Amino acid sequence: MSDCALSDDALYRLLADDVPAGDLTTETLGIGAAPARVEFRARGAMRACGTEEARRLFELAGDTRCEVRAGSGTPVEAGALLLSAEGSAAALHRAWKTAQNLVEWMSGIATAAAAIVDAARPLAVACTRKNVPGTKALSVKAVRAGGAIVHRLGLSETLLVFAEHRLFIDAEPGATVRRLRALQPEKRAVVEVGDADEVLAWAEAGAEILQLEKFPPDRLAALRERLQAAGLAPLLVATGGVGVHNAAAYASSGADMIATSAPYTAPPADVAVRFECAGKGGRHA
Structure with missing residues (x-):
């Protein structure tokens, strides 16, 4: 299952709901232009879902490159890489929480459906x-x-x-x-x-x-x-x-x-998000 279930307009509205007037913290810290990378990994076994929508959210948030490693419907084990994205810290910070919420919620439904x-x-x-x-x-x-x-x-x-x-x-x-x-x-x-x-x-x-x-x-x-x-x-x-x-x-x-x-x-699946800054270590969320 590789197609997005939502249009770009609908995905833009999700981003706007979370960032209605800019990312106050990122802008105030002045870190928006820093090169960054983010990874989504499964904390436990699950049926992945929503990764296509997550990829598009990152793309719509700015100049980013995003790769889906586990498409919707893919069974994955703990630690599996679901997707990764590279771009400016501003773009990744704008999209990552909305994308994480979507993947966790949809994967929770998919995992429960698969069990039944x-x-x-x-x-x-x-x-x-x-x-x-x-x-x-x-x-x-x-x-x-x-x-x-x-x-x-x-x-x-x-x-x-x-x-x-x-x-x-x-x-x-x-x-x-x-x-x-x-x-x-x-x-x-x-x-x-x-x-x-x-x-x-x-x-x-x-x-x-x-x-x-x-x-x-x-x-x-x-x-x-x-x-x-x-x-x-x-x-x-x-x-x-x-x-x-x-x-x-x-x-x-x-x-x-x-x-x-x-x-x-069903409860949402648990997805770990790891940020990396070029030349520095990463941090899980």
Whole structure:
């Protein structure tokens, strides 16, 4: 994954947010013109992400040369070099903290997603749209860097009928599914269900995908057996409270896929930043 998820305009806004009126300390010390180098290294094993955005931040901050050594999606061990940049002290100081924050946050999401993907094999792991508003492009890149897929980017692309929709529907499940198929023939009907009776009702109505909200793995397995006995085979998606701690149990329960938002709340990865001044030693941050 080598492309930036954000435009230059968006990255400029991130820089401007951190440096709205110049770097007061660097300017006051008069060190801005000094030649400098900075390295980002992983403090622990992680799935790297956001290094392309970090490189572009350094480039936009001034006359710098930046090299990505671990692109987004790359698994790395402790001590691995993620990227390095050379340029004036002013340019590197302007960009390094924003770049570090971005790499740590995105790598944390990617690392968490990768852990769930590994635990859930061979099931696909889809991450929901329950990311922090305003971070969608970066969040999507991060979960994909971890090997997960995207559940849905927004309301415009899939038919997903929640209980909140059904409050306003008088029709029976069969009539609702027929309406969805008639008006959106290219889309599959997805229904989120909360108990076994709803599972059977919507499966019999012809819903192709049932999203099982907070069904423990043992209940899901029992439902799969009931559906098979009835000759019904909807795709079952386990969702609600699914994470690395129980993904393997869902994989063996009869689920066809996992949908989760857990990676979005993962702690940031830990990235060490080392500055060097030409002819002098370096310092970690």
